[in-house]
Amino acid sequence: MLTEIPTTFSSLQLSDEDWKYKTERSEGCCLGLKDGVCLYPRGKVLGGSSALNAMIYIRSYEDDHEHWVKEGNVGWDYESVLKYYERFERGGLNISKIREDAQIREMIIKSYQEMGFQERSDTRHLGYTDTPFTISEGTRQSSAKAFITTIKERPNLYVVLNAQVARLTFNAQGVNGVEVLINQKLIKLKASKEVILSAGAINSPQVLMNSGIGPKEHLQSLGISIKKDLRVGEHFQDHPVFHVLLDVDEEFLRPRSKEQTIDDIYQYVMYRKGYFANNPMVNFLMHLNTNENGEFPNLQVNHIPFPRNSREHMKIFYTGFNYPPDVQKAIFESNEKNSNMIIMLKNLKSKSLGRITLRSADPFDYPQIYPNYLSDDQEEDINTLLYGVRFIQRLMKTKPFADANPQLANLNLPNCEMFQFDTDDYWKCTFKNYVTHLHHPSGTCKMGPESDPRTVVGPDLKVHGVAGVRVIDASIMPRIVSANINAATYMIAEKGAELIKEEWSVRHTEL
Numbered sequence: 001m002l003t004e005i006p007t008t009f010s011s012l013q014l015s016d017e018d019w020k021y022k023t024e025r026s027e028g029c030c031l032g033l034k035d036g037v038c039l040y041p042r043g044k045v046l047g048g049s050s051a052l053n054a055m056i057y058i059r060s061y062e063d064d065h066e067h068w069v070k071e072g073n074v075g076w077d078y079e080s081v082l083k084y085y086e087r088f089e090r091g092g093l094n095i096s097k098i099r100e101d102a103q104i105r106e107m108i109i110k111s112y113q114e115m116g117f118q119e120r121s122d123t124r125h126l127g128y129t130d131t132p133f134t135i136s137e138g139t140r141q142s143s144a145k146a147f148i149t150t151i152k153e154r155p156n157l158y159v160v161l162n163a164q165v166a167r168l169t170f171n172a173q174g175v176n177g178v179e180v181l182i183n184q185k186l187i188k189l190k191a192s193k194e195v196i197l198s199a200g201a202i203n204s205p206q207v208l209m210n211s212g213i214g215p216k217e218h219l220q221s222l223g224i225s226i227k228k229d230l231r232v233g234e235h236f237q238d239h240p241v242f243h244v245l246l247d248v249d250e251e252f253l254r255p256r257s258k259e260q261t262i263d264d265i266y267q268y269v270m271y272r273k274g275y276f277a278n279n280p281m282v283n284f285l286m287h288l289n290t291n292e293n294g295e296f297p298n299l300q301v302n303h304i305p306f307p308r309n310s311r312e313h314m315k316i317f318y319t320g321f322n323y324p325p326d327v328q329k330a331i332f333e334s335n336e337k338n339s340n341m342i343i344m345l346k347n348l349k350s351k352s353l354g355r356i357t358l359r360s361a362d363p364f365d366y367p368q369i370y371p372n373y374l375s376d377d378q379e380e381d382i383n384t385l386l387y388g389v390r391f392i393q394r395l396m397k398t399k400p401f402a403d404a405n406p407q408l409a410n411l412n413l414p415n416c417e418m419f420q421f422d423t424d425d426y427w428k429c430t431f432k433n434y435v436t437h438l439h440h441p442s443g444t445c446k447m448g449p450e451s452d453p454r455t456v457v458g459p460d461l462k463v464h465g466v467a468g469v470r471v472i473d474a475s476i477m478p479r480i481v482s483a484n485i486n487a488a489t490y491m492i493a494e495k496g497a498e499l500i501k502e503e504w505s506v507r508h509t510e511l
């Protein structure tokens with residue numbers, strides 16, 4: 001039930017609807033988080049991660065697709081993919097903007113205007129905007145809601161819940177089905193045409209590797225016999241995120257009273273309107289580029305208000321990002337004294353590459369996630385975030401923002417005590433320790449021509465050199481798009497569906 005109510009989205013993490021993955025420990029990122037790892041939530045529910053995501057809906061950009069085409073992905077240029085976006089935006093999926101009347105919205109708009117920014121539009125990609133959400137009439141619209149509920153009576157559709165695919169099965173021609181665990185029994189399901197793998201960027205590579213399709217040396221080390229040596233699981237990308245905590249005056253961010261909350265519940269239960277029909281955490285976005293001539297964003301910013309004494313709410317937020325108890329304590333102490341605003345800085349064009357590997361030959365063992373955030377040679381990822389922090393400091397100096405008396409909260413972070421607060425070195429240390437991610441895994445079954453040894457599927461989404469299987473999910477992105485990736489994943493699905501239909505309708509005619 002909680003997946004339906006937009007406001008409760010962050011309490012879905014670590015619930016039964018979450019696979020509750022964690023990254024592996026590394027020397028370069030997530031160091032200051034609990035146990036030195038980032039949490040990695042994934043939807044374990046019909047609709048997948050779209051049933052627990054923050055519902056932000058932003059399409060990919062022209063320059064994302066220019067890059068995809070440059071890497072040999074014919075048919076994936078912006079002009080060509082637009083029709084797929086338009087198809088489901090006009091069809092099953094409803095996208096809404098919820099304009100908040102909060103004083104803070106006005107203040108942020110005026111501050112950005114003072115810095116010379118305008119509202120983002122279809123042609124102006126940088127600037128501020130009320131967030132487009134996959135929320136329909138006050139209710140989350142997951143992919144299951146948007147695309148399956150409407151066709152659930154079709155006789156040729158059968159959905160099995162609580163079923164986990166172990167691996168693909170093969171005959172002499174190629175893939176001919178899957179082995180799947182249902183009610184504690186491993187059974188084989190046969191495909192009469194082809195298998196479509198859509199387990200997401202953590203689990204599609206896992207299923208392929210369980211099936212012997214993956215990096216030879218890795219599979220051999222686990223005793224898995226090789227069907228095809230491909231760089232499955234490599235080229236992992238995400239959008240790293242860093243939270244800047246500001247102290248602001250209490251009268252600027254007023255706590256919601258109990259009476260107001262009761263009214264909010266009434267409004268939601270009766271009319272699906274008001275506070276609970278919204279995701280106030282991310283309901284205002286800013287897009288910018290660290291290069292002053294840049295036309296497309298490489299940084300996304302949102303502003304989360306936490307009025308004084310929001311401890312319980314903050315706890316859900318910071319626990320979801322695995323902040324350790326001592327850092328959380330320092331944050332709550334700050335929130336007892338004043339109101340806070342968290343500014344989320346999200347690097348949309350991260351260069352660092354991570355990897356998914358198998359933990360063991362057991363197909364149900366959790367895969368290993370090595371995100372390698374901030375590991376690019378030129379330190380571009382770190383410098384983008386540093387730009388973001390300095391940008392926020394300029395924002396804090398604008399007249400409307402300055403009226404809220406904002407101060408960077410100095411939490412005396414244990415791992416960065418050796419650096420003077422607010423120096424570049426201090427921030428670089430905090431990034432290595434507290435950068436997490438937007439839960440946007442992608443690229444682990446990278447799409448590209450067979451001649452490119454880094455790729456796993458071709459532009460028709462078929463796995464290179466293995467007949468009878470396609471991958472259709474966020475894992476095929478040749479490079480992560482510079483937007484929250486759910487919209488682009490739907491686009492990939494819509495185009496993938498068309499590729500399948502095109503192929504089989506031709507074959508049908510031939511017969």
Ligand SMILES: Cc1cc2nc3c(=O)[nH]c(=O)nc-3n(C[C@H](O)[C@H](O)[C@H](O)COP(=O)(O)OP(=O)(O)OC[C@H]3O[C@@H](n4cnc5c(N)ncnc54)[C@H](O)[C@@H]3O)c2cc1C
Pocket residue numbers: 013041042043044045046047048049050052053054055056057058163164165166198199200201203204207438439440441473474475483484485486487489
């Ligand atoms: C907390 C959170 C917040 C996010 N916020 C946003 C946001 O605001 N905007 C945005 O654009 N994106 C957001 N995302 C990301 C976005 O939701 C995902 O990137 C998107 O859903 C990816 O789609 P997918 O089909 O590739 O994978 P998924 O949606 O993860 O779907 C994979 C499905 O396969 C199932 N599965 C996995 N393994 C197996 C197996 N072996 N057998 C059977 N089934 C299996 C999973 O249970 C899941 O249902 C967020 C994600 C999370 C987790």
